[in-house]
Amino acid sequence: MSCLPLLQVTNLRVVFDLQHGSQKRIIDDVDFVLNKGEILGIVGESGSGKTQTVLALLGIHIQNPGVVKGEIKFQISDSRLEDLSSSHIDKYVSYSKGKITEMYYKNEKRWKKSIDQQYGLHEIRGNRIFIMFQDPKSYLNPFWTIRKHFKKIVPTRSLDGLSHEEVMIEALKKFNLPIDQVPASYPHQLSGGMNQRVMIALGYACKPDVIIADEITTGLDIVNQVVVVKHLKHIQQECNLSIILISHDLGFISKLSDKILVLYNGQGMEFGPADIILDPKQTRKHPYTRELMEIFNESHKQGYISGEPPRRDEIINGCRFHKRCREYFNNPVLNCSKNAPTDFTDLIQAPHQVRCALFQD
Numbered sequence: 001m002s003c004l005p006l007l008q009v010t011n012l013r014v015v016f017d018l019q020h021g022s023q024k025r026i027i028d029d030v031d032f033v034l035n036k037g038e039i040l041g042i043v044g045e046s047g048s049g050k051t052q053t054v055l056a057l058l059g060i061h062i063q064n065p066g067v068v069k070g071e072i073k074f075q076i077s078d079s080r081l082e083d084l085s086s087s088h089i090d091k092y093v094s095y096s097k098g099k100i101t102e103m104y105y106k107n108e109k110r111w112k113k114s115i116d117q118q119y120g121l122h123e124i125r126g127n128r129i130f131i132m133f134q135d136p137k138s139y140l141n142p143f144w145t146i147r148k149h150f151k152k153i154v155p156t157r158s159l160d161g162l163s164h165e166e167v168m169i170e171a172l173k174k175f176n177l178p179i180d181q182v183p184a185s186y187p188h189q190l191s192g193g194m195n196q197r198v199m200i201a202l203g204y205a206c207k208p209d210v211i212i213a214d215e216i217t218t219g220l221d222i223v224n225q226v227v228v229v230k231h232l233k234h235i236q237q238e239c240n241l242s243i244i245l246i247s248h249d250l251g252f253i254s255k256l257s258d259k260i261l262v263l264y265n266g267q268g269m270e271f272g273p274a275d276i277i278l279d280p281k282q283t284r285k286h287p288y289t290r291e292l293m294e295i296f297n298e299s300h301k302q303g304y305i306s307g308e309p310p311r312r313d314e315i316i317n318g319c320r321f322h323k324r325c326r327e328y329f330n331n332p333v334l335n336c337s338k339n340a341p342t343d344f345t346d347l348i349q350a351p352h353q354v355r356c357a358l359f360q361d
């Protein structure tokens with residue numbers, strides 16, 4: 001068995017061009033490690049960069065392609081990690097001291113094709129890393145029946161000698177979807193909860209190494225949320241696959257995750273084992289995580305974090321959380337509005353890492 005991590009993300013950055021000609025770091029310094037069979041929860045308020053982080057992993061920057069930098073290493077065999085980041089850079093920009101020092105536009109088609117062939121990346125996206133979104137209808141094709149989705153999406157390598165039809169029937173049965181009705185149906189003929197289960201069944205049938213589930217329980221009633229949690233746990237245990245679970249709801253994340261990454265305004269604020277991060281006795285905790293936990297435990301005085309989340313185009317100097325941080329308000333000598341806490345990884349010995357001046361030496 002390999003002792004390499006399945007996915008290792010170091011210093012991930014995504015930079016977008018804004019309309020008025022400036023650039024914005026949408027994701028800045030995100031680091032995490034995901035091992036085989038683990039569930040990583042990524043949590044943060046809306047706009048904190050959860051979706052952009054996973055889109056960067058897969059190279060799906062649909063609108064306004066940005067720059068993806070940093071290292072995204074994926075274990076493609078027992079002894080080999082491959083850097084995926086080079087596969088989906090649409091444009092390189094080098095930054096130094098906040099200024100662009102170098103810009104390079106690639107020849108899209110030729111470049112992408114050669115990189116894909118070199119690393120077999122078309123094999124990795126979709127096949128080995130499978131993503132599910134909040135709204136299954138944005139994932140499922142309205143012109144395809146569910147049967148056609150299985151035919152088109154499940155790769156041959158995942159069939160294990162069976163036909164697409166056989167694999168579909170097994171997967172639909174596993175997730176309690178009626179096999180006399182569902183295969184010939186179009187997504188609009190099924191309920192939201194059923195489409196969600198079709199998406200999970202597709203993920204199961206593809207036998208990926210990693211499933212990314214982006215806010216997939218948001219908008220579902222509590223009964224369907226419980227069903228989704230049960231199914232995800234079931235797939236993860238049966239197939240020993242890894243899951244990246246994304247939600248703004250720490251309660252949901254805490255039910256399943258082995259590890260947690262807390263994002264705020266595009267930066268990793270805390271990363272580590274879930275039992276350490278969620279331990280109420282743990283004092284080395286990022287002030288933002290502390291507030292999320294208090295809200296989740298209903299011990300928060302007001303039930304929401306004071307102050308506004310950062311605006312889309314806002315550039316915050318110093319610590320990105322300083323305008324809302326209780327610790328800073330109570331202790332202004334920290335100088336957090338000017339000095340950003342230094343590197344995430346250097347603050348506390350791995351595996352638990354926090355980006356906060358309170359814990360710097």
Ligand SMILES: Nc1ncnc2c1ncn2[C@@H]1O[C@H](COP(=O)(O)OP(=O)(O)O)[C@@H](O)[C@H]1O
Nearest residue numbers: 016026045046047048049050051052063064312
């Ligand atoms: N097309 C875009 N152009 C500019 N900024 C964007 C675009 N899409 C997302 N963003 C910004 O990227 C940041 C992260 O967004 P996102 O990853 O969708 O957050 P989350 O999934 O945590 O709600 C937000 O500040 C959002 O405003």
Ligand code: SF4
Nearest residue numbers: 319322325336356357
């Ligand atoms: S660095 Fe300062 S402002 Fe930021 S979270 Fe820590 S104490 Fe709060």
Ligand SMILES: [Mg+2]
Nearest residue numbers: 050051052215
């Ligand atoms: Mg999102």
